Amino acid sequence: MDVLVPLPVAIPLLSAAALTAFGFWCGRRLDDLVAIVATAATLAVSLLLVFRSSDHELVYWFGGWRPRNGFALGISFVVDPGTAAIATLVATLGLAALIFSWRYFDEVGTLFPVLMLVFVGAMCGFALAGDLFNLFVWFELMSVVAYALTGYGVQHAGPLEGAVNFAVTNSVGSFCILFGIGFLYARTGALNLDQIGAALAGRRADGLVIVAFTLLVGGFMTKAGAVPFHFWLSDAYAVAPVPVCILLAGVMSDLGLHAIGRIYWTVFSDTLSAGDIRPVVVGFGLVTAIVGGLMCFLQRDLKRMLAFATISNIGAVLVGIGLLTRSGLAGSIVFLNTNGLLRSAAFVAIGILVRRFKSGDELDLRGQGRRAPIAGVVFAAAGLALALLPPFGPFLANALVVDSADTLGYGWVPPLLALAAVLSAGTILRAAARIFGGLGEAKDPLFSHEPEESQAEPADSRRVSQLLLWIPAAALAVVGLGLAFIPELAGHALRDAGRLLDRSAHAREVLHGVAPPATPTPSYSPSATAYAYGAASTLGALAFAGFGLYRRRLPIVLRRAAARVADRPVAGLKALHSGVVGDYVAWLTAGVALLGGLVAVMVR
Amino acid sequence: MSYLPFVLAAWIFLVGIFGIVRSRHFIHLVVSLSLTQSSTYVLLLSIGYVKHGGAPIFKDVPLGTKAVDPVVQALTLTDIVVSVTVAALLLAVAIEAKKHAKTMNPDELRPVRG
Amino acid sequence: MSRRARLALFGIAACGLAALLLWSITGLPKFGDYHGAYGKILDKAAPRERQTSNVVAAVVFDYRGFDTMGEELILFAAVMGVAMLLREPREEEAPVPEDPVRSDALRACGVSFAGATLVLGLWIVAHGYVTPGGGFQGGVILAAAFLLVWLAGSYRSYRRLTPVPIVELGEGTGAGGYVVIGLCALLIGDAFLQNLLPYGVAGKLSSGGSIPLLNWASGLEVTAAFVLLFNEFLSERAVLIDPTRRPS
Numbered sequence: 001m002d003v004l005v006p007l008p009v010a011i012p013l014l015s016a017a018a019l020t021a022f023g024f025w026c027g028r029r030l031d032d033l034v035a036i037v038a039t040a041a042t043l044a045v046s047l048l049l050v051f052r053s054s055d056h057e058l059v060y061w062f063g064g065w066r067p068r069n070g071f072a073l074g075i076s077f078v079v080d081p082g083t084a085a086i087a088t089l090v091a092t093l094g095l096a097a098l099i100f101s102w103r104y105f106d107e108v109g110t111l112f113p114v115l116m117l118v119f120v121g122a123m124c125g126f127a128l129a130g131d132l133f134n135l136f137v138w139f140e141l142m143s144v145v146a147y148a149l150t151g152y153g154v155q156h157a158g159p160l161e162g163a164v165n166f167a168v169t170n171s172v173g174s175f176c177i178l179f180g181i182g183f184l185y186a187r188t189g190a191l192n193l194d195q196i197g198a199a200l201a202g203r204r205a206d207g208l209v210i211v212a213f214t215l216l217v218g219g220f221m222t223k224a225g226a227v228p229f230h231f232w233l234s235d236a237y238a239v240a241p242v243p244v245c246i247l248l249a250g251v252m253s254d255l256g257l258h259a260i261g262r263i264y265w266t267v268f269s270d271t272l273s274a275g276d277i278r279p280v281v282v283g284f285g286l287v288t289a290i291v292g293g294l295m296c297f298l299q300r301d302l303k304r305m306l307a308f309a310t311i312s313n314i315g316a317v318l319v320g321i322g323l324l325t326r327s328g329l330a331g332s333i334v335f336l337n338t339n340g341l342l343r344s345a346a347f348v349a350i351g352i353l354v355r356r357f358k359s360g361d362e363l364d365l366r367g368q369g370r371r372a373p374i375a376g377v378v379f380a381a382a383g384l385a386l387a388l389l390p391p392f393g394p395f396l397a398n399a400l401v402v403d404s405a406d407t408l409g410y411g412w413v414p415p416l417l418a419l420a421a422v423l424s425a426g427t428i429l430r431a432a433a434r435i436f437g438g439l440g441e442a443k444d445p446l447f448s449h450e451p452e453e454s455q456a457e458p459a460d461s462r463r464v465s466q467l468l469l470w471i472p473a474a475a476l477a478v479v480g481l482g483l484a485f486i487p488e489l490a491g492h493a494l495r496d497a498g499r500l501l502d503r504s505a506h507a508r509e510v511l512h513g514v515a516p517p518a519t520p521t522p523s524y525s526p527s528a529t530a531y532a533y534g535a536a537s538t539l540g541a542l543a544f545a546g547f548g549l550y551r552r553r554l555p556i557v558l559r560r561a562a563a564r565v566a567d568r569p570v571a572g573l574k575a576l577h578s579g580v581v582g583d584y585v586a587w588l589t590a591g592v593a594l595l596g597g598l599v600a601v602m603v604r
Numbered sequence: 605m606s607y608l609p610f611v612l613a614a615w616i617f618l619v620g621i622f623g624i625v626r627s628r629h630f631i632h633l634v635v636s637l638s639l640t641q642s643s644t645y646v647l648l649l650s651i652g653y654v655k656h657g658g659a660p661i662f663k664d665v666p667l668g669t670k671a672v673d674p675v676v677q678a679l680t681l682t683d684i685v686v687s688v689t690v691a692a693l694l695l696a697v698a699i700e701a702k703k704h705a706k707t708m709n710p711d712e713l714r715p716v717r718g
Numbered sequence: 719m720s721r722r723a724r725l726a727l728f729g730i731a732a733c734g735l736a737a738l739l740l741w742s743i744t745g746l747p748k749f750g751d752y753h754g755a756y757g758k759i760l761d762k763a764a765p766r767e768r769q770t771s772n773v774v775a776a777v778v779f780d781y782r783g784f785d786t787m788g789e790e791l792i793l794f795a796a797v798m799g800v801a802m803l804l805r806e807p808r809e810e811e812a813p814v815p816e817d818p819v820r821s822d823a824l825r826a827c828g829v830s831f832a833g834a835t836l837v838l839g840l841w842i843v844a845h846g847y848v849t850p851g852g853g854f855q856g857g858v859i860l861a862a863a864f865l866l867v868w869l870a871g872s873y874r875s876y877r878r879l880t881p882v883p884i885v886e887l888g889e890g891t892g893a894g895g896y897v898v899i900g901l902c903a904l905l906i907g908d909a910f911l912q913n914l915l916p917y918g919v920a921g922k923l924s925s926g927g928s929i930p931l932l933n934w935a936s937g938l939e940v941t942a943a944f945v946l947l948f949n950e951f952l953s954e955r956a957v958l959i960d961p962t963r964r965p966s
Contacts, residue, residue, distance in 0.1 A: 021890025148799025189754020
């Protein structure tokens with residue numbers, strides 16, 4: 001067993017505990033430094049694991065409890081390049097967030113770095129876990145930390161509400177997951193993912209399996225923020241401090257989807273057929289992508305805007321996973337990593353603006369950004385890449401998804417995905433043009449007004465070197481854009497996805513230690529159709545940005561007609577995001593019931 | 605009788621969510637959430653029950669005596685810790701709501717819209 | 719959404735969810751008729767392999783000990799989170815409230831109860847892997863002993879008894895100790911959290927290998943976590959309650 005496997009969890013958690021124990025006696029700067037060093041070490045270990053697991057999965061049994069006669073007695077981590085890449089992403093974002101927040105949270109002493117370290121450790125654990133209940137434990141750990149970090153600045157109404165909505169909605173989601181775990185345990189008497197899968201395999205799914213699947217997927221969709229489970233997300237991400245947003249929007253949401261992919265393929269793939277599940281999950285993904293994009297367009301508060309862009313991206317990743325093919329899954333892996341980095345880079349750029357100009361509002365900041373050119377370049381570059389501009393990561397991921405959709409006869413999916421990219425990335429480009437270029441109009445009554453006092457960024461009274469602000473922004477953007485130039489990235493993702501797809505081979509490897517024969521890395525180049533979608537959505541996003549800037553210069557006839565069609569739905573959509581936790585939980589219940597009903601109808 | 609405990613768990617779960625949905629007070633909200641979570645204890649423990657089985661503790665009884673499932677008990681222990689921690693966090697938020705927003709009604713606290 | 723619309727949406731959704739749950743319940747094994755393999759295997763294996771008479775403790779601290787590490791960290795993180803939420807907006811040190819307890823008899827009773835509770839808590843932690851109990855259960859009782867000092871004695875003596883840096887030291891040591899025990903096994907070439915110590919004889923306090931160590935680490939963590947939690951909430955109470963108002 002590889003000695004490195006437990007370290008991405010152990011290093012940050014131990015550092016957090018040590019900081020708490022000795023924080024009172026150690027110097028004021030030491031806590032930040034320890035946190036940064038620990039996260040950097042986690043990053044190095046996770047990156048090593050990506051390479052070490054490239055030939056076959058690293059299966060690690062905690063406590064040395066290897067399976068006995070093929071029965072898992074203990075808890076396992078299953079490391080493949082995909083999961084290790086997510087752990088690397090977590091550590092990278094954690095490092096950027098900690099550097100950005102250097103001397104930012106002095107009021108709360110060691111508490112902030114301690115919580116960030118626990119957050120990093122929990123998300124690494126969640127990415128690597130190979131046991132259903134262990135997955136739940138890390139899920140809860142990262143949730144608890146995230147609730148607390150979102151509530152930073154809780155004396156303002158915004159963080160107060162954001163933290164309550166986040167905590168209550170996600171807790172209900174986690175109860176759904178627990179019910180699902182209970183049902184599966186009752187049926188199979190096992191908790192290891194591959195063990196449960198082996199016990200369920202080959203038998204036709206009955207009510208118990210269908211409902212367990214529904215509850216697990218519904219719970220993880222709540223964490224991911226898929227429509228209609230997404231309402232809490234925009235409230236929480238809009239109010240959390242920027243360094244926290246980097247981790248929340250950059251990777252935590254995607255982790256929920258990662259779990260869905262992993263659970264489907266290891267547990268359910270031989271009892272619920274892909275053909276039955278596919279339309280349901282793809283449907284949820286597309287609705288999420290479009291609704292997120294539309295709501296994104298209606299925002300003027302930058303953090304809330306990016307929160308909805310996150311939801312839109314989540315929808316696209318969910319479509320990739322929901323296609324339930326090797327190519328779709330590979331696309332979602334690439335999507336998740338590159339989009340996470342790019343969105344985080346955009347969040348850091350917003351953080352620079354907020355610290356510099358004391359505002360995170362698109363209209364208020366119009367033209368001011370000229371004095372912060374690096375933030376502008378980062379923000380615009382992230383927007384362009386998210387608009388599926390070739391040859392960057394999101395384009396590559398989309399190309400994989402397009403291929404898969406075309407072979408399945410889901411040809412109507414790629415245009416909708418491109419539309420979602422146009423909506424969300426176009427809005428980011430609009431904000432970039434207005435803030436950093438001074439383009440567009442100074443007022444727009446369509447955009448949601450963000451009330452006063454909702455920002456919880458700490459007052460920035462000390463002088464901090466500007467380097468510490470723009471290094472994380474530039475680094476995240478460069479890595480996010482540069483990932484696409486790793487040779488054979490798509491091929492590696494495809495091979496990786498293929499290993500998860502073969503359930504019985506995966507189970508043999510985990511439970512019996514029989515490694516499947518190594519497969520060569522397929523080579524992949526995007527099809528001409530994919531380039532066409534990439535070009536179309538990039539141009540579309542630019543045009544949509546222009547529309548957002550100069551909407552009111554359109555001829556009056558056109559505007560009247562548009563108002564007649566769109567006004568009521570827009571008002572309705574806005575009203576649904578009411579900020580009231582009771583509404584959100586009602587929607588969550590409805591979402592689970594709908595998901596379960598659809599799966600039941602498809603399977604039976 | 606053979607399914608009653610499971611139905612009870614489902615009932616507590618739904619009633620708890622109903623409480624959350626119609627809550628007008630933070631403390632009520634937190635209690636409703638804890639109630640909802642207790643449905644998972646009922647579910648897990650009743651899944652592991654074995655008729656006429658003792659506790660899975662073999663101190664004064666011979667090995668191999670019929671006993672209930674030990675794993676669900678361990679899971680429930682974790683579950684309880686989770687419940688306590690979330691309640692503590694939400695109560696802390698409720699204190700701040702009382703102090704600063706001067707309201708305990710989650711419906712009235714809506715600065716974020718649209 | 720109006721309240722009426724919300725309740726209507728929930729009503730329809732809850733009917734659907736109820737139907738789903740009932741549907742799945744019919745697929746469960748009958749109550750009392752459970753034959754899952756995992757628990758059965760552990761019931762047989764744990765007392766022999768691990769020399770622990772309490773199989774639940776063997777599951778919690780050994781077979782699924784890694785879950786427990788996460789669980790401990792959940793408590794740890796929540797307490798740190800509560801501290802961050804409550805400390806940051808609390809600008810000045812809270813005024814010390816008047817102590818409502820006036821009766822010496824009550825004080826004497828309370829303090830002796832606190833002592834008894836402390837002993838009970840230690841006993842529960844110590845025997846966790848032999849009989850029902852363990853670090854989590856005992857830790858809560860231990861923390862309750864400190865709370866009794868406040869209830870029956872005074873807030874001042876409670877605070878003097880639980881200085882924050884010391885409690886945080888306990889909290890960090892408890893949580894970190896668990897991870898360190900895991901890493902020690904790694905250092906000598908075993909798997910993370912693999913057993914380090916001789917197993918001993920089942921039913922004795924010296925049995926169970928590493929389990930007692932992990933058990934005590936979590937006992938310390940839970941005690942400190944709850945004391946810290948009480949600390950934070952009681953300081954809030956001092957802020958919320960008008961110190962000039964006399965108890966009636």
